[in-house]
Amino acid sequence: MINTLKILHLNIQSINSETKIIQLTNLAKIYKTDIISLNETFLDPNKQLIIPCFNIFCSDRIGRRGGGSAICIRNNIFASQINLTNLLSSENAVGIELQIGQNNNISIFSIYSSPSTKLNETLLNHISLNYKNYIRAGDLNCKNKIWHCQNDNSNGIILENFLSRTNGHIVNCARPTYNRGKSVIDLSITSSSMLQHFQSHQV
Incomplete structure (x- = not known):
């Protein structure tokens, strides 16, 4: 049984x-981090990332430098990878599913979307429709005054809508990332089903 999870996200x-x-x-x-979400890993399939005491799941940018996402999870927590391959366009995303208790799962996603890429609503819709208890962490390059940016951009408006x-919630504090x-x-x-379980967000 997992009582608490500490998740660290880094670009x-x-x-x-x-x-x-x-x-x-x-x-x-x-x-004392349990799960690490990484964006802009700059990895390729020929280079294996090794972090002591963590199992690692990657989504690498193929064919050109940069990009990439990874989720690292402590090796005493069992997780299965979620296949997102057919849903990706220009972004990188990786997902894992944890079983919590008898009938509850938590799905965690790490998504990197570059500033020049339109937000992939197909991917976001798939997550919302198929995974009731989800957490999405990522550098989405979505700016919106609602989540304490100085201005809005087109992807920020798309994400707001x-x-x-879908009744999703941003849990960031006001401090810039x-x-x-x-x-x-x-x-x-x-x-919304996970919102009550969040204790804090820090930058």
Whole structure:
């Protein structure tokens, strides 16, 4: 039985160095993290990511540099990967499902969508329709004043309308996740069924 989960999300801007792996491992120890969501991993299928005490699920950008998502989960927590391959266009996304108790599952997704990519509503709809208890973490590059950005962009308006239709909730605090632009673009989103279980969000 899992009573609490601590989830860490990072836009890591490449995990292809031992230094960053050591830093990430230390962060996970300091904050006693159970699950790590990574965006912009810059990995390719020929390079295996290894983080001590974690099982890792990846969605790599194929054919060109950059992008990529990964979910790292402590190896004492059983998780199965969710196949999202047929739903992806230009973004990278990976999902896992945890069984909590007898009849309850939690689904966790890490999604990276570049600033030049239109938000993939097909992917978001699929998650909302098929996974009752979900958490989506990711650098979606969606700006909206509702979640404390200084201005809106087109993807932010799309996401606002989508969340309104599907009763999804952004749980970010007001602090920017992208300091240079003073924007909240790394978002933590949850289904209404999960909202009551959130204790805090920190940047």
